[in-house]
Amino acid sequence: MRVLFAGTPAVAVPSLEALIGAGFDVVAVLTRPDAPIGRKRVMTPSPVAARAIELGIDVIRATRVDQDVTARIAAADPDVAAIVAYGGLVPRSALNIPRHGWINLHFSLLPAWRGAAPVQRAVIAGDDITGAVTFLLEEGLDTGPVLGTLTEAVRPEDTAGALLERLSHSGAVLLAQTLSAVEAGQASPQAQHGDISLAPKLTIEDGRLDWLQPALAIGRRARGVTPEPGAWTTIEGQRIKVEPVRLRPDVQNLAPGCAALREKSVLVGTGSYAVELTRIQPSGKKMMTAADWARGQASLESVVFE
Structure with a gap:
């Protein structure tokens, strides 16, 4: 069966290879x-384009599927098109080309988390179970009928990046199995x-940690926005990047945003109990351990995260 593959980021590469x-x-x-x-802004092919070139496959580069791109798809004469995180809408004229x-392949259990950031939103929301589905693409936002499903537990330590990495591989198997079923009729x-829920693309603001929230919510948000767009906070108006935090329910006497050093651990108060910082990146500096950062502070007890 002749297949057109549409995808862009690294998480789509396992599906192409499968x-x-x-x-x-x-x-x-x-x-x-x-x-x-x-930093040098070198023009670089997408991970999918780079792998396709290695495999000797013709590559169509396009921000959107316009008339010219639709004509190139038609010229490829695919029986079916498989799409994994391409990053653009497919108009009806192109949807009608493949006979199948x-x-x-979408990384959620639809209709939960329809949209561009399903894994990130699932982690932020504290879902215990997520997964992936294959479905027939329509003009609506992730509304088509489902062909295949798999489930995946969300582990307590999972960042969105780690969870998406696992789903990219198990989902690739699901996609290949689905196409085999389609080919066999x-x-x-x-x-x-x-229940329908939406997963719009994350913005920089989605990564801001609100220290008035409970520690559990702060931990989920930090993991859900890692690696992109990244968690952050501010000190005296200066933005500081923060890697996922550890929950410290044993420490409950810190006010929200107030920092303290306890047994070489940098703790910050929240709306419930404290969290422990792991690694942070002050403005204009490299990422460092929280302990190294604390040693550079004159008085950690005077530090308040905003």
């Missing part, structure tokens, strides 16, 4: 254009059912 490994004929890859990376349609699309 389809190749399963023997599908990936005739073209649709991905976002090269983007400037690093477009099959989307054994796929059975099922309408979504359950």
Whole structure:
């Protein structure tokens, strides 16, 4: 079966490799254009584009699927299109090209967390279970009928990045299995059912830690925005990046935002009990352990995170 693969970030690469490994004929890859990376802003292919080039697959780079891109997709003559985090909408004119349609791998249990940041939102919300589904792409936002499902436990220490990494590999297997079922005429699309929740793309502001919130909520947010856009707070108006924190229910006498050093651990008060900082990055400096940062402070007890 001839497959068009659409995807952009590193989490989509395992799916591309799984389809190749399963023997599908990936005739073209649709991905976002090269983007400037690093301090020197070097124009760099997307992870999917880079892997496709290594595999000798034709690459279509496009910010959006316009008339010209639609014509290139049609010229590739795919039987089905598989899409994993491409990062753009697919218009009806392109949806109609493959005879088996477009099959989307989405990293949530739809209709929960429809949108661009399902894993991040699940971690922030404190979900115990998440997963991935394959579904038939429609013009609506993640509304199509489901073809396959897998579940994954959210571990207490999971960052969004770690959880997404696991789902990218198990989801790749699910996607290959779904395409095999479609090719064999054994796929059975099922309408979504359950409570709908939305997962819009995270902004920088989503990473700000509110020390008036309970420690559990602060811990979930810090893990949910790691690695991107990253957790942060401020001291005297200066932004400081914060890596995921540890919960310290044994310390309950710190006011929200107030820091203290206890047995070489840097603690910060919240709306409930304290949290322990692990690594932080002051403005204009490199990431460092919280203990190293504390040694550079004249008086940690005078530090208040805002």
